Amino acid sequence: MSKVKKAFFCQKCGAQHPQWQGQCNSCKEWNTLVEEVIEKPTEKGWTPPEENTPTRNRPIPIAEIATDKESRLRCPDEELDRVLGGGLVPGAVTLLGGEPGIGKSTLLLQISLQLKKKVLYVSGEESQRQIKLRADRIQAKNDHCYVLSETQTQKIFHQIGEIVPDVVIIDSIQTLQTNYIESSPGSVSQIKECTAELIQFAKRTHTPVILVGHITKDGNIAGPKVMEHMVDTVLHFEGDRNHIYRILRAQKNRFGSTAEIGIYEMQSTGLRGVNNPSELLLTQSDAQMSGHAIASTMEGVRPLMLEVQALVSSAVYGTPQRSTTGFNAKRLNMLLAVLEKRAGFQLGAKDVFLNITGGISSEDPALDLAVVAAILSSHYDIALAKNTCFAAEIGLSGELRPVPKLDQRISEAEKLGFERIITASFKQNTLPKTGIQIVMCQKIEEVVQHLFG
Numbered sequence: 387m388s389k390v391k392k393a394f395f396c397q398k399c400g401a402q403h404p405q406w407q408g409q410c411n412s413c414k415e416w417n418t419l420v421e422e423v424i425e426k427p428t429e430k431g432w433t434p435p436e437e438n439t440p441t442r443n444r445p446i447p448i449a450e451i452a453t454d455k456e457s458r459l460r461c462p463d464e465e466l467d468r469v470l471g472g473g474l475v476p477g478a479v480t481l482l483g484g485e486p487g488i489g490k491s492t493l494l495l496q497i498s499l500q501l502k503k504k505v506l507y508v509s510g511e512e513s514q515r516q517i518k519l520r521a522d523r524i525q526a527k528n529d530h531c532y533v534l535s536e537t538q539t540q541k542i543f544h545q546i547g548e549i550v551p552d553v554v555i556i557d558s559i560q561t562l563q564t565n566y567i568e569s570s571p572g573s574v575s576q577i578k579e580c581t582a583e584l585i586q587f588a589k590r591t592h593t594p595v596i597l598v599g600h601i602t603k604d605g606n607i608a609g610p611k612v613m614e615h616m617v618d619t620v621l622h623f624e625g626d627r628n629h630i631y632r633i634l635r636a637q638k639n640r641f642g643s644t645a646e647i648g649i650y651e652m653q654s655t656g657l658r659g660v661n662n663p664s665e666l667l668l669t670q671s672d673a674q675m676s677g678h679a680i681a682s683t684m685e686g687v688r689p690l691m692l693e694v695q696a697l698v699s700s701a702v703y704g705t706p707q708r709s710t711t712g713f714n715a716k717r718l719n720m721l722l723a724v725l726e727k728r729a730g731f732q733l734g735a736k737d738v739f740l741n742i743t744g745g746i747s748s749e750d751p752a753l754d755l756a757v758v759a760a761i762l763s764s765h766y767d768i769a770l771a772k773n774t775c776f777a778a779e780i781g782l783s784g785e786l787r788p789v790p791k792l793d794q795r796i797s798e799a800e801k802l803g804f805e806r807i808i809t810a811s812f813k814q815n816t817l818p819k820t821g822i823q824i825v826m827c828q829k830i831e832e833v834v835q836h837l838f839g
């Protein structure tokens with residue numbers, strides 16, 4: 387093999403250095419140098435068979451580029467299909483990130499077994515026997531699912547050449563290693579080079595590739611940020627490991643919306659898509675409890691009823707505690723300040739705990755009113771009526787602001803048996819006729835008056 391040319395590049399300013407050093411000579415930043423390949427030998431890890439004419443890659447008018455309309459590969463898994471924007475795109479590279487034990491390997495093995503295609507599942511973490519044991523648990527069957535336990539990219543490409551799969555799954559990118567770089571698997575330079583090789587393979591052969599990516603302590607995908615720029619789609623699999631629900635979100639999607647989410651339930655026989663999440667997420671008890679409020683939220687195009695629970699108690703220590711699960715803590719502080727300033731509630735000396743049940747987290751501003759209602763309900767220790775739900779954003783002067791797609795939120799609430807929805811006032815009379823009572827309020831004070839008299 388002819389020699390591989392390598393150098394060290396600063397990840398901040400891009401300056402090139404012949405050898406590793408602690409500080410970049412150019413921008414003086416510390417610990418930013420990473421080894422990268424400049425030039426590879428001619429016999430590459432993977433060579434496209436047709437690549438022998440220099441004229442192959444020339445500019446062509448966009449109108450002449452051929453596409454097949456229905457070329458996406460539909461997944462039998464509805465949730466994943468929706469998050470991807472309607473199936474796997476040929477040649478697209480998808481990166482699936484998530485905490486250890488959340489179910490990334492389970493999800494991908496399940497898809498490999500459900501797809502009626504030739505799939506190559508490459509694992510650098512588990513042996514073939516371990517994967518088989520997992521497959522037995524999942525109970526799906528696909529005779530064309532091949533399993534390979536390998537970490538060397540060149541060897542993987544060799545096997546791909548033998549099998550010619552329709553879909554390639556790599557679990558995980560951090561375990562892969564290429565011959566061209568000496569650093570250990572999982573290092574920034576290895577991850578970058580292996581991703582680049584896989585992307586090149588996917589684009590040239592139009593094979594969809596799915597990569598699993600580990601995440602770091604602060605929730606980012608381990609490795610260089612540039613990896614997320616290189617791939618077409620970045621998915622995050624999240625949820626509380628102690629809860630049964632898992633949420634699949636698209637963080638970046640070149641071929642679809644990033645607003646969609648997929649909800650799964652972890653069972654003893656693998657992951658099951660949840661088609662009626664609202665019903666499952668609401669407490670099914672008849673007991674009236676203070677501090678509970680239901681919000682009608684939207685996740686992408688899907689309405690989702692979420693239950694907000696709040697506990698307000700006298701602060702024992704000097705500084706009151708504010709703690710949230712599933713809701714933005716800064717937003718909670720803002721809502722408490724609004725309640726204090728605009729509605730006269732003395733919450734400054736109170737501990738406030740807030741929780742969205744089911745291990746779900748949401749950023750929908752329509753949650754604001756339900757959060758405020760739950761806090762006030764706990765503060766007064768008066769339970770809210772079970773048949774009432776909320777959907778409005780709250781502004782800094784305590785005004786209720788309308789939220790988009792109100793008609794869908796209302797019809798979801800009606801479907802689940804709610805009789806009343808409290809929301810901001812809106813002018814247009816475009817809502818279809820509903821049996822549910824719509825209470826429109828302009829300010830928080832009106833809501834308080836309405837709920838607690």
Ligand code: TYD
Pocket residue numbers: 484485486487488489490491492493520523524652653654655656657
């Ligand atoms: P895994 O998919 O290995 O997670 P990751 O690849 O993200 O690290 O495992 C997820 C967890 O799910 C594991 O703790 C065991 C559990 N599990 C089930 O509850 N049911 C099942 O059918 C399977 C296969 C796993």
Ligand code: MG
Pocket residue numbers: 490491492511557
């Ligand atoms: Mg795994």
